[in-house]
Amino acid sequence: GAVVSQHPSRVICKSGTSVKIECRSLDFQATTMFWYRQFPKQSLMLMATSNEGSKATYEQGVEKDKFLINHASLTLSTLTVTSAHPEDSSFYICSARGGVAGSNQPQHFGDGTRLSIL
Amino acid sequence: AQTVTQSQPEMSVQEAETVTLSCTYDTSENNYYLFWYKQPPSRQMILVIRQEAYKQQNATENRFSVNFQKAAKSFSLKISDSQLGDTAMYFCAFMMGYNNNDMRFGAGTRLTVKP
Numbered sequence: 001g002a003v004v005s006q007h008p009s010r011v012i013c014k015s016g017t018s019v020k021i022e023c024r025s026l027d028f029q030a031t032t033m034f035w036y037r038q039f040p041k042q043s044l045m046l047m048a049t050s051n052e053g054s055k056a057t058y059e060q061g062v063e064k065d066k067f068l069i070n071h072a073s074l075t076l077s078t079l080t081v082t083s084a085h086p087e088d089s090s091f092y093i094c095s096a097r098g099g100v101a102g103s104n105q106p107q108h109f110g111d112g113t114r115l116s117i118l
Numbered sequence: 119a120q121t122v123t124q125s126q127p128e129m130s131v132q133e134a135e136t137v138t139l140s141c142t143y144d145t146s147e148n149n150y151y152l153f154w155y156k157q158p159p160s161r162q163m164i165l166v167i168r169q170e171a172y173k174q175q176n177a178t179e180n181r182f183s184v185n186f187q188k189a190a191k192s193f194s195l196k197i198s199d200s201q202l203g204d205t206a207m208y209f210c211a212f213m214m215g216y217n218n219n220d221m222r223f224g225a226g227t228r229l230t231v232k233p
Contacts, residue, residue: 034221043209043223044163093163106153107221109163 003027004096006110014118015086021079021113023094030096033077034107035069038091047092050077084117091115120145122212124224131200132232138185139195139227141210148172149215152186152193157226158206166208169193171215200231 003026011019023033032051036044048064050056050071058064066088068080077096081088091114095107121144131137143152154166169177169186176184181201185194197204210224 043225046221091161093161095163106151106165106168108165109155112161112163114161 002098002108004030004094004108004110006094006113008113009111010114010116012116012118013084016083017117019081019084019115021081021092021094021115023077023079023096023110025075025096025098025108028096028098029074030077030098031074032097033071034095034097035067035077035079036093036095038093038112040091044093047079081115084115086117089115089117120147120150120212120214120220120222122210122222122224124208124210124227126227127225128228128230130230130232131197133200133202135200136196136198137200137229139197139208139210139229141193141195141224143191143193143210143212143222145191145212145214147214151213151215152184153211153213153221154182154184154193154195155209155211155223156204156206157209158203163209167195197229202231202233205229205231 005024007022035047038044047062048056048058052074056069071077093112095109097105097107099105123142150171152169156164156166167179167182181198183196207226209226213221
C-alpha cells in the first residue's frame with residue numbers, strides 16, 4: 001500500500017519551456033503533498049507543502065511564480081516549472097501523506113523526476 | 119531550528135555482515151518522530167523504519183533496527199545480514215510532533231554492500 005506515482009521520470013527540454021510534473025497517490029487519499037528538490041549527492045530540500053484545496057506554502061527562497069503547485073484533488077498534485085532555465089535542472093521528488101491535515105503519518109515518496117534544461 | 123546530522127558520508131559492508139549508520143539531531147522539543155529512508159539508485163525514497171520519541175522501545179523491521187537514545191539525541195540504524203539490495207543512500211529524518219509538515223533530512227550516508 002501507500003504507492004505514490006510521479007510522472008514523467010525524466011524530462012529534457014529547451015530553455016524557456018514550461019514543464020509540468022504530476023504526483024499521484026494511487027491507493028490512499030493524500031491530504032498533504034510535498035515537493036522536494038535534490039541536487040547531486042545532496043539531501044532533499046523541501047520546496048513547498050500543499051494541502052488539498054488550499055494554496056501551497058512555499059519555503060523561503062522558493063519562487064512561487066516560478067514553481068506553480070496545484071493540489072486540486074486528494075490524489076493529484078502538480079508542479080509546473082515555468083519558463084525553465086538550465087539552473088532549474090535538478091531531481092524533483094514529490095511525497096504524499098494521508099490522514100487529517102497535520103497528522104503524524106509518514107511521507108510516501110514518488111520515484112522522482114530528473115529535469116534537464118538545455 | 120531542528121537539525122539532523124549524519125556524520126558518515128560513505129560506508130561499506132560485506133554481504134551478510136552487520137552495519138550501523140549514525141544519526142544525531144538537535145531539538146528542544148519533546149514530541150517528535152524520527153525516520154530512516156532509503157534511496158536506491160532507482161532514486162525512489164523508501165521508508166525503512168520510524169520511531170516515535172515518546173516510545174522507549176527501539177523500533178525494528180525485520181533486518182532493520184534502531185538504537186534510539188533520546189537523552190543523547192541519537193538515532194542510529196542497524197542493518198543485520200546485509201544484502202546487495204541494501205546498497206543505497208540512507209537518510210535520517212526528523213519531524214516535529216506538532217508541526218509535522220516540516221520534515222528535516224540529514225545529508226545522507228551512501229552504503230555499499232560488497233559481495
